[in-house]
Amino acid sequence: MEGSLVKEKRSRDEDIGGVAVKKDKTSAAVVVVVPKVGDKIPDCDNDDMKPSSPGIKDLSSTSNKVSVKSDTGRTEAECSLASSSRRKKQDDQLESAKAEMGEVREENQRLKMYLNRIMKDYQKLQLQFYHTVGQDSNKSPVDHQEQQAGEEEIELVSLTLGRFSGDSKRDDKGKASSSSHGKEEEKGNAGLSLALDYKFEASKSEVDDEPLQNPIPSSKALKTTDSGGDDEVLQQNPAKKARVCVRTRCDTPTMIDGCQWRKYGQKIAKGNPCPRAYYRCTVAQSCPVRKQVQRCAQDMSILITTYEGTHNHPLPMSATAMASTTCAAASMLLSGSTSTSSHPALHGLNVYLSDNSKSKFYLPNTSLSAALSHPTITLDLNSTPSPSFPFNRFSSAYPTTSRYNTSTSLSFGSPESNTGLLTYGGSSQQQPYTKSLIGSLNINGRVPQPTIENSIYPYFMQKNHQRNPVQPLPDTIAAATKAITADPNFRSALAEALTSIIGAGNNGGGDLAQKLKWGEQTFAVNGNIGCGSSFFNKSPSSGGSQPGSSIFLPPNALPFSTPKNASTSPGDTGNHSY
DNA sequence: CGCTTTTGACCTGCGC
DNA sequence: GCGCAGGTCAAAAGCG
Numbered sequence: 001m002e003g004s005l006v007k008e009k010r011s012r013d014e015d016i017g018g019v020a021v022k023k024d025k026t027s028a029a030v031v032v033v034v035p036k037v038g039d040k041i042p043d044c045d046n047d048d049m050k051p052s053s054p055g056i057k058d059l060s061s062t063s064n065k066v067s068v069k070s071d072t073g074r075t076e077a078e079c080s081l082a083s084s085s086r087r088k089k090q091d092d093q094l095e096s097a098k099a100e101m102g103e104v105r106e107e108n109q110r111l112k113m114y115l116n117r118i119m120k121d122y123q124k125l126q127l128q129f130y131h132t133v134g135q136d137s138n139k140s141p142v143d144h145q146e147q148q149a150g151e152e153e154i155e156l157v158s159l160t161l162g163r164f165s166g167d168s169k170r171d172d173k174g175k176a177s178s179s180s181h182g183k184e185e186e187k188g189n190a191g192l193s194l195a196l197d198y199k200f201e202a203s204k205s206e207v208d209d210e211p212l213q214n215p216i217p218s219s220k221a222l223k224t225t226d227s228g229g230d231d232e233v234l235q236q237n238p239a240k241k242a243r244v245c246v247r248t249r250c251d252t253p254t255m256i257d258g259c260q261w262r263k264y265g266q267k268i269a270k271g272n273p274c275p276r277a278y279y280r281c282t283v284a285q286s287c288p289v290r291k292q293v294q295r296c297a298q299d300m301s302i303l304i305t306t307y308e309g310t311h312n313h314p315l316p317m318s319a320t321a322m323a324s325t326t327c328a329a330a331s332m333l334l335s336g337s338t339s340t341s342s343h344p345a346l347h348g349l350n351v352y353l354s355d356n357s358k359s360k361f362y363l364p365n366t367s368l369s370a371a372l373s374h375p376t377i378t379l380d381l382n383s384t385p386s387p388s389f390p391f392n393r394f395s396s397a398y399p400t401t402s403r404y405n406t407s408t409s410l411s412f413g414s415p416e417s418n419t420g421l422l423t424y425g426g427s428s429q430q431q432p433y434t435k436s437l438i439g440s441l442n443i444n445g446r447v448p449q450p451t452i453e454n455s456i457y458p459y460f461m462q463k464n465h466q467r468n469p470v471q472p473l474p475d476t477i478a479a480a481t482k483a484i485t486a487d488p489n490f491r492s493a494l495a496e497a498l499t500s501i502i503g504a505g506n507n508g509g510g511d512l513a514q515k516l517k518w519g520e521q522t523f524a525v526n527g528n529i530g531c532g533s534s535f536f537n538k539s540p541s542s543g544g545s546q547p548g549s550s551i552f553l554p555p556n557a558l559p560f561s562t563p564k565n566a567s568t569s570p571g572d573t574g575n576h577s578y
Numbered sequence: 579c580g581c582t583t584t585t586g587a588c589c590t591g592c593g594c
Numbered sequence: 595g596c597g598c599a600g601g602t603c604a605a606a607a608g609c610g
Contacts, residue, residue, distance in 0.1 A: 267602095
């Protein structure tokens with residue numbers, strides 16, 4: 001969390017010296033500042049009046065340009081007068097730029113203070129949550145153990161997405177019979193989600209924890225909450241209604257998002273020969289998150305995954321990147337914000353908003369338009385948008401009509417093809433994640449160009465779907481080494497991963513990971529709140545409580561692990577999360 | 579044996 | 595009210 005704001009700060013600092021236009025996208029405050037430059041220079045030429053705020057370096061070039069223009073066809077006296085006036089203008093511009101820098105610094109300070117406040121509040125909430133869960137879980141030794149682990153987490157890392165408080169091994173009968181226990185669990189889950197959502201939208205924490213008071217949102221449950229007005233329902237139940245649609249080019253049956261899913265239904269949707277599969281998150285029994293997976297009718301290589309709901313349990317590290325991004329996207333959608341800066345997990349991503357008609361146009365013949373009954377935000381992870389997806393233009397017109405029919409698109413792909421393409425062991429599965437998805441340094445709001453470093457992290461995140469467990473290729477190793485050495489963020493993630501595997505239940509491993517993380521201040525370059533949290537979402541002692549293998553980092557999430565097929569079996573935790 | 583997947587049936591919302 | 599489509603349920607089958 002800290003990293004995102006710090007990253008924002010850094011990008012703004014760099015904006016001062018160069019691309020000032022980007023500040024308009026990242027900071028509304030800067031946009032307000034810009035007109036002041038013009039106010040201080042009322043006599044300046046039109047070029048000077050442009051609302052862009054030139055940096056100090058740019059002043060010389062600007063002034064030179066002005067000087068050349070003004071000297072043509074004038075007397076020497078006029079030229080001298082003009083030149084003196086130009087100098088004054090330069091001075092004014094210099095001063096205004098300095099003033100602007102000062103304001104940006106002030107804003108950065110404000111952001112820092114805000115961040116600190118959020119951190120304090122978050123820790124306070126977390127402590128309260130653990131306190132509550134600690135009281136509830138005294139009955140269960142397992143829960144008590146986990147609570148202790150949670151307390152250790154507080155001391156060690158101070159940040160977590162929450163803690164899995166439920167007994168995953170509890171069968172349905174036990175769940176049904178022990179309703180009181182289930183209530184307690186929900187209570188804990190509410191706290192969990194409150195903490196998670198708080199990071200994204202502090203002002204909406206009260207709102208976002210509301211849906212988690214309820215168990216799995218069956219259609220009946222949804223109906224009971226739909227009685228109110230649209231906005232009311234949205235505010236009271238955003239996690240249930242908001243949907244995040246992820247388009248990605250993927251050869252596997254489902255997108256790799258690091259979470260556990262169980263298929264509970266399949267349907268042939270109208271207008272699309274490809275069946276739509278319905279999945280439910282199985283990391284926690286009470287997790288309300290569901291997803292729909294369907295191939296695009298127009299391009300079978302495009303996988304359309306629609307997430308709905310909010311996880312009420314800690315996520316595998318490999319899942320938090322997608323989860324935080326989609327959660328932030330949903331949060332942005334529900335909050336009606338058009339600025340990615342308000343959602344650090346999306347900071348630096350190109351945000352494309354569309355009105356309702358476009359959203360319908362975007363999803364023709366995919367039958368996913370039914371999702372329009374929910375506010376839907378589309379994350380386009382494809383590098384090459386399909387012709388039917390005309391959202392690679394920025395539109396500031398956030399749909400202000402019925403939020404239920406809103407559709408927002410985030411394009412994570414760069415204009416170049418094969419962004420994040422990952423080839424490994426003869427498999428050409430395209431990895432849709434750009435590095436920005438996991439919170440890379442993304443200066444000036446630009447999505448970084450696809451590089452080895454950009455694509456190597458998803459490489460570790462993805463579930464291997466090769467049929468044969470192959471050894472890493474030499475160049476792959478070299479790429480991985482390069483990525484490890486070049487990117488402290490990834491280094492931290494790797495340390496975390498190794499810790500989860502090797503040091504399960506070993507505090508020493510956690511310390512190692514923590515040293516790697518905190519020592520390098522990886523948050524400083526991490527723009528993704530959720531992802532940043534994911535790095536700290538370790539619970540070595542509680543990992544064993546998760547169903548399946550190593551929930552916090554599945555062995556097959558690493559290239560040197562034994563791969564499984566691409567099904568959504570619980571053993572491979574490499575599936576969707578939200 | 580336990581878990582997941584499959585698949586037909588059922589429920590519900592929505593448009594006409 | 596009816597039909598359609600989306601979404602979910604649950605029993606049966608499959609798998610390790």
